[in-house]
Amino acid sequence: MGETSALVLFSGGQDSTTCLAWALDRFDRVETVGFDYRQRNRVELDARPRVRAALAAAFPRWAGKLGDDHVLDLAALAAVSESAMTRDVAIAARADGLPNTFVPGRNLLFLIFAAALAYRRGIARLATGVCETDFSGYPDCRDDAIKALQVALNLGMATRLVIETPLMWIDKAATWRLARDLGGEKLVDLIREETHTCYEGDRAHRHDWGYGCGHCPACALRAAGYGAFRAAG
Protein backbone atom coordinates (compact mmCIF):
# COMPACT_ATOMS: atom_id res chain seq x y z
CA MET A 1 0.00 0.00 0.00
CA GLY A 2 2.86 2.36 -0.75
CA GLU A 3 3.95 4.41 2.25
CA THR A 4 4.00 2.75 5.65
CA SER A 5 0.99 3.80 7.64
CA ALA A 6 -0.68 3.01 10.94
CA LEU A 7 -4.02 3.51 12.64
CA VAL A 8 -3.69 4.31 16.36
CA LEU A 9 -6.45 3.58 18.86
CA PHE A 10 -6.41 6.97 20.54
CA SER A 11 -8.41 7.87 23.64
CA GLY A 12 -6.60 11.05 24.65
CA GLY A 13 -5.02 9.42 27.71
CA GLN A 14 -1.35 9.06 28.64
CA ASP A 15 -0.88 5.57 27.19
CA SER A 16 -2.55 6.12 23.83
CA THR A 17 -0.83 9.50 23.41
CA THR A 18 2.54 7.86 24.01
CA CYS A 19 1.52 5.17 21.54
CA LEU A 20 0.55 7.86 19.01
CA ALA A 21 3.95 9.56 19.42
CA TRP A 22 5.62 6.16 18.96
CA ALA A 23 3.69 5.63 15.71
CA LEU A 24 4.45 9.17 14.46
CA ASP A 25 8.12 8.49 15.08
CA ARG A 26 8.01 5.23 13.13
CA PHE A 27 5.49 5.48 10.28
CA ASP A 28 5.03 7.87 7.35
CA ARG A 29 1.33 8.41 7.86
CA VAL A 30 -0.70 7.98 11.04
CA GLU A 31 -4.47 8.14 11.44
CA THR A 32 -6.33 7.95 14.75
CA VAL A 33 -9.59 6.37 15.83
CA GLY A 34 -11.63 6.90 18.99
CA PHE A 35 -14.89 5.50 20.33
CA ASP A 36 -17.84 7.34 21.75
CA TYR A 37 -19.47 4.79 24.02
CA ARG A 38 -21.26 7.33 26.22
CA GLN A 39 -18.28 7.60 28.56
CA ARG A 40 -19.22 8.64 32.07
CA ASN A 41 -17.69 12.01 31.32
CA ARG A 42 -16.80 13.78 28.08
CA VAL A 43 -13.41 14.96 29.34
CA GLU A 44 -11.68 12.02 27.66
CA LEU A 45 -13.26 12.62 24.24
CA ASP A 46 -12.59 16.37 24.55
CA ALA A 47 -8.91 15.64 25.16
CA ARG A 48 -8.48 13.90 21.80
CA PRO A 49 -8.50 16.89 19.39
CA ARG A 50 -6.62 19.00 21.95
CA VAL A 51 -3.78 16.44 22.22
CA ARG A 52 -3.60 15.98 18.44
CA ALA A 53 -3.40 19.74 17.89
CA ALA A 54 -0.75 20.10 20.62
CA LEU A 55 1.36 17.31 19.08
CA ALA A 56 1.18 18.91 15.63
CA ALA A 57 2.07 22.34 17.01
CA ALA A 58 4.96 21.17 19.21
CA PHE A 59 6.52 18.70 16.76
CA PRO A 60 6.71 20.00 13.19
CA ARG A 61 8.37 16.73 12.11
CA TRP A 62 5.18 14.89 13.09
CA ALA A 63 2.60 17.44 11.93
CA GLY A 64 2.78 16.39 8.28
CA LYS A 65 2.33 12.73 9.14
CA LEU A 66 -0.78 13.12 11.27
CA GLY A 67 -3.73 12.05 9.12
CA ASP A 68 -7.47 11.83 9.63
CA ASP A 69 -9.14 11.33 12.98
CA HIS A 70 -12.18 9.02 13.16
CA VAL A 71 -14.69 8.84 16.01
CA LEU A 72 -17.06 5.88 15.92
CA ASP A 73 -20.35 5.89 17.80
CA LEU A 74 -20.59 2.80 19.98
CA ALA A 75 -23.94 3.41 21.66
CA ALA A 76 -24.42 -0.36 21.46
CA LEU A 77 -21.71 -0.76 24.08
CA ALA A 78 -23.78 1.31 26.49
CA ALA A 79 -26.82 -0.80 25.58
CA VAL A 80 -24.96 -4.01 26.44
CA SER A 81 -23.72 -2.42 29.64
CA GLU A 82 -27.30 -1.51 30.60
CA SER A 83 -28.67 -4.99 29.88
CA ALA A 84 -29.63 -6.64 33.15
CA MET A 85 -27.13 -9.11 34.54
CA THR A 86 -28.22 -12.42 35.93
CA ARG A 87 -27.53 -12.89 39.62
CA ASP A 88 -24.77 -15.46 38.98
CA VAL A 89 -22.93 -13.16 36.62
CA ALA A 90 -23.35 -10.14 38.87
CA ILE A 91 -21.75 -12.00 41.76
CA ALA A 92 -18.93 -13.28 39.56
CA ALA A 93 -18.31 -9.77 38.23
CA ARG A 94 -18.15 -8.33 41.75
CA ALA A 95 -15.61 -10.99 42.72
CA ASP A 96 -13.43 -9.75 39.83
CA GLY A 97 -13.47 -6.29 41.39
CA LEU A 98 -14.93 -4.85 38.19
CA PRO A 99 -17.96 -2.55 38.17
CA ASN A 100 -21.33 -4.09 37.34
CA THR A 101 -21.57 -2.01 34.17
CA PHE A 102 -18.38 -3.58 32.86
CA VAL A 103 -18.62 -4.87 29.30
CA PRO A 104 -16.13 -7.69 28.87
CA GLY A 105 -14.15 -7.79 25.67
CA ARG A 106 -14.46 -4.05 25.12
CA ASN A 107 -10.93 -3.77 23.78
CA LEU A 108 -11.57 -6.64 21.37
CA LEU A 109 -14.52 -4.67 20.00
CA PHE A 110 -12.44 -1.52 19.63
CA LEU A 111 -9.76 -3.50 17.80
CA ILE A 112 -12.18 -5.16 15.38
CA PHE A 113 -13.79 -1.81 14.52
CA ALA A 114 -10.32 -0.33 14.08
CA ALA A 115 -9.32 -3.26 11.87
CA ALA A 116 -12.38 -2.80 9.64
CA LEU A 117 -11.63 0.91 9.35
CA ALA A 118 -7.93 0.23 8.67
CA TYR A 119 -8.90 -2.21 5.92
CA ARG A 120 -11.03 0.43 4.21
CA ARG A 121 -8.29 3.04 4.62
CA GLY A 122 -5.58 0.78 3.17
CA ILE A 123 -3.66 0.69 6.46
CA ALA A 124 -1.95 -2.54 7.51
CA ARG A 125 -0.85 -1.67 11.07
CA LEU A 126 -2.91 -1.01 14.17
CA ALA A 127 -1.25 0.42 17.25
CA THR A 128 -2.80 0.31 20.71
CA GLY A 129 -1.50 1.32 24.13
CA VAL A 130 -2.74 -1.78 25.95
CA CYS A 131 -0.42 -3.09 28.61
CA GLU A 132 -0.46 -6.16 30.79
CA THR A 133 2.27 -4.99 33.16
CA ASP A 134 0.13 -2.67 35.28
CA PHE A 135 -2.54 -5.32 35.73
CA SER A 136 -5.87 -3.61 35.39
CA GLY A 137 -8.30 -6.51 35.67
CA TYR A 138 -8.96 -6.38 31.94
CA PRO A 139 -8.05 -9.69 30.33
CA ASP A 140 -8.57 -8.24 26.84
CA CYS A 141 -5.44 -6.11 27.34
CA ARG A 142 -3.27 -9.21 27.72
CA ASP A 143 -0.78 -10.28 25.11
CA ASP A 144 -2.40 -13.69 24.54
CA ALA A 145 -5.80 -12.11 23.83
CA ILE A 146 -4.33 -9.54 21.42
CA LYS A 147 -2.33 -12.14 19.51
CA ALA A 148 -5.28 -14.54 19.26
CA LEU A 149 -7.40 -11.65 18.01
CA GLN A 150 -4.83 -10.81 15.32
CA VAL A 151 -5.17 -14.37 14.03
CA ALA A 152 -8.98 -14.24 14.11
CA LEU A 153 -9.00 -10.86 12.37
CA ASN A 154 -6.66 -11.94 9.61
CA LEU A 155 -8.61 -15.16 9.01
CA GLY A 156 -11.94 -13.35 9.15
CA MET A 157 -10.88 -10.46 6.92
CA ALA A 158 -8.58 -12.42 4.59
CA THR A 159 -5.93 -9.78 5.13
CA ARG A 160 -2.54 -9.31 6.82
CA LEU A 161 -2.87 -6.81 9.63
CA VAL A 162 -0.41 -6.44 12.49
CA ILE A 163 -1.48 -5.21 15.93
CA GLU A 164 1.43 -3.26 17.45
CA THR A 165 1.48 -2.95 21.25
CA PRO A 166 4.53 -0.84 22.16
CA LEU A 167 3.50 -0.54 25.83
CA MET A 168 2.60 -4.19 26.43
CA TRP A 169 5.58 -5.06 28.63
CA ILE A 170 6.53 -1.74 30.21
CA ASP A 171 5.27 -0.14 33.40
CA LYS A 172 4.01 3.44 33.84
CA ALA A 173 7.45 4.80 34.75
CA ALA A 174 8.85 3.29 31.55
CA THR A 175 5.94 4.78 29.59
CA TRP A 176 6.99 8.26 30.76
CA ARG A 177 10.59 7.36 29.80
CA LEU A 178 9.46 6.22 26.35
CA ALA A 179 7.74 9.58 25.86
CA ARG A 180 10.95 11.41 26.81
CA ASP A 181 12.96 9.23 24.41
CA LEU A 182 10.52 10.02 21.60
CA GLY A 183 10.00 13.75 22.14
CA GLY A 184 12.15 14.91 25.06
CA GLU A 185 10.85 16.91 28.02
CA LYS A 186 8.61 18.78 25.58
CA LEU A 187 6.57 15.61 25.02
CA VAL A 188 6.56 14.78 28.73
CA ASP A 189 5.17 18.28 29.43
CA LEU A 190 2.57 17.93 26.68
CA ILE A 191 1.38 14.62 28.13
CA ARG A 192 1.20 16.11 31.64
CA GLU A 193 -0.74 19.16 30.48
CA GLU A 194 -3.03 17.87 27.75
CA THR A 195 -3.81 14.18 28.23
CA HIS A 196 -6.56 12.90 30.47
CA THR A 197 -6.57 9.70 32.52
CA CYS A 198 -8.67 10.38 35.67
CA TYR A 199 -11.78 8.16 35.98
CA GLU A 200 -13.64 11.03 37.64
CA GLY A 201 -13.13 13.42 34.72
CA ASP A 202 -11.49 15.89 37.11
CA ARG A 203 -9.60 18.74 35.35
CA ALA A 204 -9.80 21.08 38.35
CA HIS A 205 -6.88 19.70 40.34
CA ARG A 206 -3.35 20.14 38.99
CA HIS A 207 -0.44 17.92 40.09
CA ASP A 208 3.13 17.54 38.85
CA TRP A 209 1.97 14.52 36.77
CA GLY A 210 -1.07 16.28 35.29
CA TYR A 211 -4.75 16.94 36.12
CA GLY A 212 -7.08 14.62 38.00
CA CYS A 213 -8.82 13.85 41.27
CA GLY A 214 -5.61 12.27 42.57
CA HIS A 215 -7.49 9.45 44.31
CA CYS A 216 -9.00 7.14 41.68
CA PRO A 217 -7.00 4.07 40.56
CA ALA A 218 -6.07 5.74 37.24
CA CYS A 219 -4.71 8.84 39.00
CA ALA A 220 -2.86 6.71 41.56
CA LEU A 221 -1.18 4.67 38.81
CA ARG A 222 -0.25 7.75 36.80
CA ALA A 223 1.14 9.58 39.85
CA ALA A 224 3.17 6.60 41.06
CA GLY A 225 4.60 6.04 37.57
CA TYR A 226 5.58 9.69 37.25
CA GLY A 227 7.21 9.63 40.67
CA ALA A 228 9.24 6.53 39.80
CA PHE A 229 10.22 8.04 36.44
CA ARG A 230 11.53 11.22 38.06
CA ALA A 231 13.23 9.31 40.91
CA ALA A 232 15.16 7.22 38.36
CA GLY A 233 16.38 10.45 36.76
Next chain:
Amino acid sequence: MGETSALVLFSGGQDSTTCLAWALDRFDRVETVGFDYRQRNRVELDARPRVRAALAAAFPRWAGKLGDDHVLDLAALAAVSESAMTRDVAIAARADGLPNTFVPGRNLLFLIFAAALAYRRGIARLATGVCETDFSGYPDCRDDAIKALQVALNLGMATRLVIETPLMWIDKAATWRLARDLGGEKLVDLIREETHTCYEGDRAHRHDWGYGCGHCPACALRAAGYGAFRAAG
Protein backbone atom coordinates in the same frame (compact mmCIF):
# COMPACT_ATOMS: atom_id res chain seq x y z
CA MET B 1 -25.49 -20.91 35.39
CA GLY B 2 -28.06 -23.61 36.16
CA GLU B 3 -30.18 -24.46 33.10
CA THR B 4 -28.51 -24.76 29.72
CA SER B 5 -29.05 -21.66 27.71
CA ALA B 6 -27.98 -20.14 24.41
CA LEU B 7 -27.95 -16.77 22.68
CA VAL B 8 -28.75 -17.01 18.96
CA LEU B 9 -27.58 -14.42 16.42
CA PHE B 10 -30.92 -13.95 14.72
CA SER B 11 -31.47 -11.85 11.59
CA GLY B 12 -34.90 -13.15 10.55
CA GLY B 13 -33.52 -15.00 7.54
CA GLN B 14 -33.74 -18.69 6.64
CA ASP B 15 -30.38 -19.68 8.13
CA SER B 16 -30.67 -17.90 11.47
CA THR B 17 -34.29 -19.07 11.88
CA THR B 18 -33.20 -22.68 11.32
CA CYS B 19 -30.39 -22.06 13.80
CA LEU B 20 -32.92 -20.67 16.30
CA ALA B 21 -35.13 -23.76 15.90
CA TRP B 22 -32.04 -25.94 16.41
CA ALA B 23 -31.24 -24.09 19.65
CA LEU B 24 -34.85 -24.27 20.88
CA ASP B 25 -34.77 -28.01 20.28
CA ARG B 26 -31.54 -28.40 22.27
CA PHE B 27 -31.41 -25.85 25.09
CA ASP B 28 -33.70 -24.98 28.00
CA ARG B 29 -33.66 -21.24 27.46
CA VAL B 30 -32.89 -19.33 24.26
CA GLU B 31 -32.45 -15.60 23.83
CA THR B 32 -31.94 -13.82 20.50
CA VAL B 33 -29.86 -10.86 19.41
CA GLY B 34 -30.04 -8.79 16.22
CA PHE B 35 -28.14 -5.82 14.86
CA ASP B 36 -29.46 -2.62 13.39
CA TYR B 37 -26.68 -1.45 11.12
CA ARG B 38 -28.89 0.71 8.88
CA GLN B 39 -29.61 -2.22 6.58
CA ARG B 40 -30.46 -1.16 3.05
CA ASN B 41 -34.03 -2.12 3.78
CA ARG B 42 -35.95 -2.68 7.01
CA VAL B 43 -37.64 -5.85 5.78
CA GLU B 44 -35.03 -8.01 7.49
CA LEU B 45 -35.40 -6.32 10.89
CA ASP B 46 -39.19 -6.40 10.56
CA ALA B 47 -39.06 -10.15 9.99
CA ARG B 48 -37.41 -10.81 13.37
CA PRO B 49 -40.39 -10.29 15.75
CA ARG B 50 -42.76 -11.85 13.20
CA VAL B 51 -40.68 -15.05 12.98
CA ARG B 52 -40.26 -15.26 16.77
CA ALA B 53 -44.03 -14.87 17.27
CA ALA B 54 -44.79 -17.45 14.58
CA LEU B 55 -42.39 -19.97 16.15
CA ALA B 56 -43.94 -19.50 19.59
CA ALA B 57 -47.48 -19.84 18.19
CA ALA B 58 -46.75 -22.90 16.03
CA PHE B 59 -44.58 -24.81 18.52
CA PRO B 60 -45.91 -24.75 22.10
CA ARG B 61 -42.95 -26.91 23.20
CA TRP B 62 -40.63 -24.08 22.22
CA ALA B 63 -42.73 -21.10 23.32
CA GLY B 64 -41.76 -21.42 26.98
CA LYS B 65 -38.06 -21.57 26.16
CA LEU B 66 -37.96 -18.46 24.00
CA GLY B 67 -36.45 -15.69 26.12
CA ASP B 68 -35.62 -12.02 25.59
CA ASP B 69 -34.83 -10.50 22.23
CA HIS B 70 -32.08 -7.86 22.04
CA VAL B 71 -31.49 -5.43 19.16
CA LEU B 72 -28.19 -3.56 19.26
CA ASP B 73 -27.67 -0.34 17.34
CA LEU B 74 -24.56 -0.60 15.18
CA ALA B 75 -24.62 2.77 13.46
CA ALA B 76 -20.82 2.65 13.69
CA LEU B 77 -20.84 -0.12 11.10
CA ALA B 78 -22.51 2.24 8.65
CA ALA B 79 -19.95 4.91 9.56
CA VAL B 80 -17.09 2.55 8.76
CA SER B 81 -18.83 1.55 5.55
CA GLU B 82 -19.15 5.22 4.56
CA SER B 83 -15.51 6.04 5.28
CA ALA B 84 -13.70 6.70 2.03
CA MET B 85 -11.64 3.84 0.67
CA THR B 86 -8.18 4.40 -0.70
CA ARG B 87 -7.80 3.59 -4.37
CA ASP B 88 -5.70 0.47 -3.66
CA VAL B 89 -8.29 -0.96 -1.32
CA ALA B 90 -11.19 -0.08 -3.61
CA ILE B 91 -9.58 -1.96 -6.48
CA ALA B 92 -8.79 -4.95 -4.25
CA ALA B 93 -12.38 -4.99 -2.97
CA ARG B 94 -13.79 -4.94 -6.48
CA ALA B 95 -11.57 -7.87 -7.45
CA ASP B 96 -13.18 -9.81 -4.56
CA GLY B 97 -16.57 -9.23 -6.13
CA LEU B 98 -17.79 -7.56 -2.96
CA PRO B 99 -19.57 -4.20 -2.96
CA ASN B 100 -17.50 -1.13 -2.13
CA THR B 101 -19.54 -0.53 1.02
CA PHE B 102 -18.50 -3.94 2.36
CA VAL B 103 -17.22 -3.87 5.95
CA PRO B 104 -14.83 -6.76 6.44
CA GLY B 105 -15.06 -8.69 9.66
CA ARG B 106 -18.72 -7.79 10.18
CA ASN B 107 -19.58 -11.23 11.54
CA LEU B 108 -16.66 -11.02 13.97
CA LEU B 109 -18.14 -7.78 15.31
CA PHE B 110 -21.58 -9.35 15.66
CA LEU B 111 -20.07 -12.29 17.53
CA ILE B 112 -18.06 -10.13 19.95
CA PHE B 113 -21.12 -8.00 20.76
CA ALA B 114 -23.14 -11.19 21.22
CA ALA B 115 -20.42 -12.62 23.46
CA ALA B 116 -20.39 -9.51 25.65
CA LEU B 117 -24.18 -9.66 25.91
CA ALA B 118 -24.10 -13.41 26.64
CA TYR B 119 -21.56 -12.81 29.40
CA ARG B 120 -23.83 -10.28 31.06
CA ARG B 121 -26.85 -12.57 30.68
CA GLY B 122 -25.05 -15.60 32.14
CA ILE B 123 -25.24 -17.53 28.87
CA ALA B 124 -22.32 -19.76 27.87
CA ARG B 125 -23.33 -20.72 24.31
CA LEU B 126 -23.64 -18.60 21.20
CA ALA B 127 -25.29 -20.04 18.10
CA THR B 128 -24.92 -18.57 14.64
CA GLY B 129 -26.10 -19.72 11.21
CA VAL B 130 -22.82 -18.99 9.41
CA CYS B 131 -21.88 -21.53 6.77
CA GLU B 132 -18.84 -21.98 4.62
CA THR B 133 -20.42 -24.52 2.26
CA ASP B 134 -22.35 -22.06 0.10
CA PHE B 135 -19.30 -19.85 -0.35
CA SER B 136 -20.46 -16.29 -0.01
CA GLY B 137 -17.20 -14.36 -0.29
CA TYR B 138 -17.26 -13.64 3.43
CA PRO B 139 -14.13 -15.05 5.07
CA ASP B 140 -15.51 -14.28 8.55
CA CYS B 141 -18.10 -17.03 8.04
CA ARG B 142 -15.39 -19.67 7.70
CA ASP B 143 -14.75 -22.29 10.34
CA ASP B 144 -11.13 -21.21 10.93
CA ALA B 145 -12.15 -17.60 11.60
CA ILE B 146 -14.94 -18.63 14.00
CA LYS B 147 -12.70 -21.00 15.95
CA ALA B 148 -9.86 -18.47 16.19
CA LEU B 149 -12.39 -15.91 17.41
CA GLN B 150 -13.65 -18.28 20.10
CA VAL B 151 -10.09 -18.51 21.43
CA ALA B 152 -9.60 -14.72 21.30
CA LEU B 153 -12.95 -14.15 23.03
CA ASN B 154 -12.28 -16.61 25.81
CA LEU B 155 -8.80 -15.21 26.42
CA GLY B 156 -10.05 -11.63 26.25
CA MET B 157 -13.09 -12.19 28.46
CA ALA B 158 -11.53 -14.75 30.81
CA THR B 159 -14.55 -16.96 30.27
CA ARG B 160 -15.56 -20.25 28.60
CA LEU B 161 -17.94 -19.53 25.78
CA VAL B 162 -18.69 -21.93 22.94
CA ILE B 163 -19.71 -20.70 19.48
CA GLU B 164 -22.09 -23.26 17.96
CA THR B 165 -22.38 -23.30 14.15
CA PRO B 166 -24.94 -26.00 13.26
CA LEU B 167 -25.05 -24.96 9.58
CA MET B 168 -21.28 -24.65 9.00
CA TRP B 169 -20.89 -27.75 6.82
CA ILE B 170 -24.31 -28.18 5.23
CA ASP B 171 -25.68 -26.71 2.01
CA LYS B 172 -29.00 -24.92 1.54
CA ALA B 173 -30.87 -28.11 0.64
CA ALA B 174 -29.63 -29.70 3.87
CA THR B 175 -30.66 -26.56 5.78
CA TRP B 176 -34.27 -27.08 4.59
CA ARG B 177 -33.95 -30.76 5.60
CA LEU B 178 -32.66 -29.80 9.05
CA ALA B 179 -35.70 -27.54 9.49
CA ARG B 180 -38.01 -30.44 8.56
CA ASP B 181 -36.19 -32.75 11.00
CA LEU B 182 -36.61 -30.19 13.79
CA GLY B 183 -40.22 -29.11 13.20
CA GLY B 184 -41.68 -31.07 10.30
CA GLU B 185 -43.43 -29.49 7.31
CA LYS B 186 -44.92 -26.96 9.73
CA LEU B 187 -41.48 -25.44 10.28
CA VAL B 188 -40.63 -25.59 6.57
CA ASP B 189 -43.86 -23.68 5.84
CA LEU B 190 -43.13 -21.13 8.56
CA ILE B 191 -39.67 -20.49 7.13
CA ARG B 192 -41.07 -20.13 3.60
CA GLU B 193 -43.78 -17.71 4.71
CA GLU B 194 -42.17 -15.62 7.43
CA THR B 195 -38.40 -15.44 6.98
CA HIS B 196 -36.70 -12.94 4.72
CA THR B 197 -33.53 -13.46 2.68
CA CYS B 198 -33.84 -11.32 -0.50
CA TYR B 199 -31.16 -8.60 -0.81
CA GLU B 200 -33.69 -6.33 -2.51
CA GLY B 201 -36.14 -6.44 0.40
CA ASP B 202 -38.83 -7.68 -1.99
CA ARG B 203 -41.97 -9.08 -0.25
CA ALA B 204 -44.22 -8.56 -3.28
CA HIS B 205 -43.31 -11.69 -5.21
CA ARG B 206 -44.30 -15.08 -3.83
CA HIS B 207 -42.57 -18.30 -4.88
CA ASP B 208 -42.74 -21.89 -3.61
CA TRP B 209 -39.61 -21.17 -1.52
CA GLY B 210 -40.88 -17.88 -0.08
CA TYR B 211 -40.95 -14.17 -0.96
CA GLY B 212 -38.29 -12.25 -2.86
CA CYS B 213 -37.21 -10.69 -6.12
CA GLY B 214 -36.16 -14.12 -7.39
CA HIS B 215 -33.06 -12.73 -9.12
CA CYS B 216 -30.55 -11.58 -6.48
CA PRO B 217 -27.85 -14.02 -5.31
CA ALA B 218 -29.67 -14.65 -2.00
CA CYS B 219 -32.94 -15.52 -3.76
CA ALA B 220 -31.09 -17.70 -6.29
CA LEU B 221 -29.37 -19.65 -3.51
CA ARG B 222 -32.58 -20.06 -1.51
CA ALA B 223 -34.56 -21.17 -4.56
CA ALA B 224 -31.92 -23.67 -5.74
CA GLY B 225 -31.63 -25.12 -2.22
CA TYR B 226 -35.41 -25.51 -1.92
CA GLY B 227 -35.57 -27.18 -5.35
CA ALA B 228 -32.83 -29.66 -4.44
CA PHE B 229 -34.50 -30.34 -1.06
CA ARG B 230 -37.85 -31.18 -2.70
CA ALA B 231 -36.20 -33.16 -5.51
CA ALA B 232 -34.48 -35.38 -2.92
CA GLY B 233 -37.87 -36.05 -1.32
